[in-house]
Amino acid sequence: xxxxxxxxxxxxxxxxxxxxxxxxxxxxxxxxxxxxxxxxxxxxxxxxxxxxxxxxxxxxxxxxxxxxxxxxxxxxxxxxxxxxxxxxxxxxxxxxxxxxxxxxxxxxxxxxxxxxxxxxxxxxxxxxxxxxxxxxxxxxxxxxxxxxxxxxxxxxxxxxxxxxxxxxxxxxxxxxxxxxxxxxxxxxxxxxxxxxxxxxxxxxxxxxxxxxxxxxxxxxxxxxxxxxxxxxxxxxxxxxxxxxxxxx
Numbered sequence: 231x232x233x234x235x236x237x238x239x240x241x242x243x244x245x246x247x248x249x250x251x252x253x254x255x256x257x258x259x260x261x262x263x264x265x266x267x268x269x270x271x272x273x274x275x276x277x278x279x280x281x282x283x284x285x286x287x288x289x290x291x292x293x294x295x296x297x298x299x300x301x302x303x304x305x306x307x308x309x310x311x312x313x314x315x316x317x318x319x320x321x322x323x324x325x326x327x328x329x330x331x332x333x334x335x336x337x338x339x340x341x342x343x344x345x346x347x348x349x350x351x352x353x354x355x356x357x358x359x360x361x362x363x364x365x366x367x368x369x370x371x372x373x374x375x376x377x378x379x380x381x382x383x384x385x386x387x388x389x390x391x392x393x394x395x396x397x398x399x400x401x402x403x404x405x406x407x408x409x410x411x412x413x414x415x416x417x418x419x420x421x422x423x424x425x426x427x428x429x430x431x432x433x434x435x436x437x438x439x440x441x442x443x444x445x446x447x448x449x450x451x452x453x454x455x456x457x458x459x460x461x462x463x464x465x466x467x468x469x470x471x472x473x474x475x476x477x478x
Contacts, residue, residue, distance in 0.1 A: 265296075265379045265391045267407035273414050277308065277367030280377070282407060285359040288383050292353030295382035296362060297345040298407075299392075304370035305340035307332045312363040316352030319362075320345050333368060353384055372413035378406045 264285070271278040286293045300306060305326060311319040324342035331337075346362050354360045378392035393402035 264405055265381065265407055267377055267409055269409055271369070272410060272412050273369065274371050274411055275368045277365065278369055279312075279363055279365050280409065281361050281363045282377075282379065283359055283361050284354065284379070284381060286354040286356050287389075288385075288387065289356050291383040291385040291387065292348075292355050293360070293381055294348040294353045294384050295345065295380075296360075297343055297380040297382075298362075298364075299343050299378045299380075300341055300366070301370075301375055301377075302326050302340070302342065303330075304375065305330055305332070305337055306366040306368075307335060307337065307340070308365070308367050309341040309344070310365045311344060311346075312365070314346060314360070314362060316349050317346045317360075317362075318349060320347070369409075369411050372411050375409040375411060376406045377409055 264287075266283050268281050268283070269278045270281075282296070282298060284293060284296050300309065302324070309321060311321065313319070321341045322343045322345070323339050325339045326337060329336050329338050330340075344364055348354075376392075376394060378390065381389045381391065383389075389404065391404050392406045393404050395401050395405050395408070
């Protein structure tokens with residue numbers, strides 16, 4: 231009668247360590263998870279919902295205020311904010327350096343900043359993120375529009391995401407969110423009008439807010455799970471051979 235043996239703890243620990251080690255790579259990919267912006271339309275003349283994803287990068291404080299600066303050389307004729315539970319939004323107008331023609335209208339002032347302030351008991355906690363959206367239009371001609379953001383923490387720290395990323399160069403430490411307006415061959419007239427209805431807050435954030443770190447994290451997470459399962463299978467097979475006396 232053969233004596234049954236249990237898998238050696240060292241093998242199980244080794245298999246678990248491989249999987250855990252791979253999974254630990256995932257949080258590292260969030261090192262560049264700075265304030266980003268995504269748009270549901272990028273055609274010149276279109277009206278677009280811009281969604282700013284704001285992660286909390288402090289380990290000890292919460293984010294209590296977020297402000298986004300809109301362009302003055304290519305100002306938006308129309309700006310509105312989407313409500314966020316627990317946050318108050320406000321827009322501030324400023325006089326433009328020079329008048330700008332937009333949709334047959336001469337603009338001498340336009341919305342310069344949009345600010346979201348957390349109400350009492352609300353903040354973006356460490357390890358969390360929040361999305362803030364505005365509807366703007368019409369979009370300017372093809373090109374890159376910088377939308378600098380300011381993030382204020384509960385401990386008083388202020389982080390300014392306002393550094394432009396050089397073409398073909400490395401991303402700076404605090405890159406400004408960028409809206410890339412791309413020229414297309416579609417009909418500009420059809421796009422140059424406000425949307426008839428906006429999507430619900432939850433749906434809009436889920437469908438438009440996509441960032442590079444999410445894709446990398448999912449890929450590394452999947453690889454970590456595969457490696458962890460493979461290591462566990464190898465450990466269990468080795469234990470089974472020892473119980474049955476089957477040569478390796």
